[in-house]
Amino acid sequence: GQQLNQSPQSMFIQEGEDVSMNCTSSSIFNTWLWYKQDPGEGPVLLIALYKAGELTSNGRLTAQFGITRKDSFLNISASIPSDVGIYFCAAAIQGAQKLVFGQGTRLTINP
Amino acid sequence: NAGVMQNPRHLVRRRGQEARLRCSPMKGHSHVYWYRQLPEEGLKFMVYLQKENIIDESGMPKERFSAEFPKEGPSILRIQQVVRGDSAAYFCASSPQGTLNYGYTFGSGTRLTVV
Numbered sequence: 001g002q003q004l005n006q007s008p009q010s011m012f013i014q015e016g017e018d019v020s021m022n023c024t025s026s027s028i029f030n031t032w033l034w035y036k037q038d039p040g041e042g043p044v045l046l047i048a049l050y051k052a053g054e055l056t057s058n059g060r061l062t063a064q065f066g067i068t069r070k071d072s073f074l075n076i077s078a079s080i081p082s083d084v085g086i087y088f089c090a091a092a093i094q095g096a097q098k099l100v101f102g103q104g105t106r107l108t109i110n111p
Numbered sequence: 112n113a114g115v116m117q118n119p120r121h122l123v124r125r126r127g128q129e130a131r132l133r134c135s136p137m138k139g140h141s142h143v144y145w146y147r148q149l150p151e152e153g154l155k156f157m158v159y160l161q162k163e164n165i166i167d168e169s170g171m172p173k174e175r176f177s178a179e180f181p182k183e184g185p186s187i188l189r190i191q192q193v194v195r196g197d198s199a200a201y202f203c204a205s206s207p208q209g210t211l212n213y214g215y216t217f218g219s220g221t222r223l224t225v226v
């Protein structure tokens with residue numbers, strides 16, 4: 001079945017550092033989404049990407065929809081303590097209403 | 112404008128009992144999606160419903176699991192004769208129409224523990 005391989009699985013960084021994580025697949029997708037999940041809560045949408053090659057920013061977050069439609073990356077600049085959490089990529093094929101999720105990247109920030 | 116409301120937040124059931132999870136979509140949203148998250152994993156799609164219709168249940172286990180979204184009231188995910196492997200967080204999401212162009216809004220989830 002369709003799978004998303006998200007890396008790295010975990011990151012330990014210093015406050016103020018930039019963060020980069022990515023998601024790859026052997027399947028083609030038409031929509032890529034990035035979510036953040038805090039402990040005990042549901043995922044919250046950060047960025048949505050709908051076109052191959054699209055680069056979108058949301059504050060300190062930047063995400064790109066890979067040109068091959070098989071990958072996406074998320075960058076966080078100048079990390080702050082509230083960035084701690086688990087980041088998930090998710091993707092969907094044309095016309096489908098269900099999302100496939102990656103396994104998540106757990107971000108920990110050392111003060 | 113209230114978000115997606117799920118209850119209960121935590122549910123403990125003994126093996127063999129029934130679990131009923133409820134989801135009230137955001138106001139104006141007529142499409143509901145259920146996902147399951149096992150510990151340390153990503154979310155897995157279970158079922159997509161509109162009012163009184165199951166649109167896609169390709170992620171639902173064939174036995175013991177059922178879902179409904181009646182004309183009135185919340186969507187219900189029902190798990191009969193629960194087993195330890197059903198312990199997970201169950202998330203509901205809603206959208207105003209059947210398109211991802213508007214994104215999903217997830218609820219806070221129901222954490223089911225089977226003892």
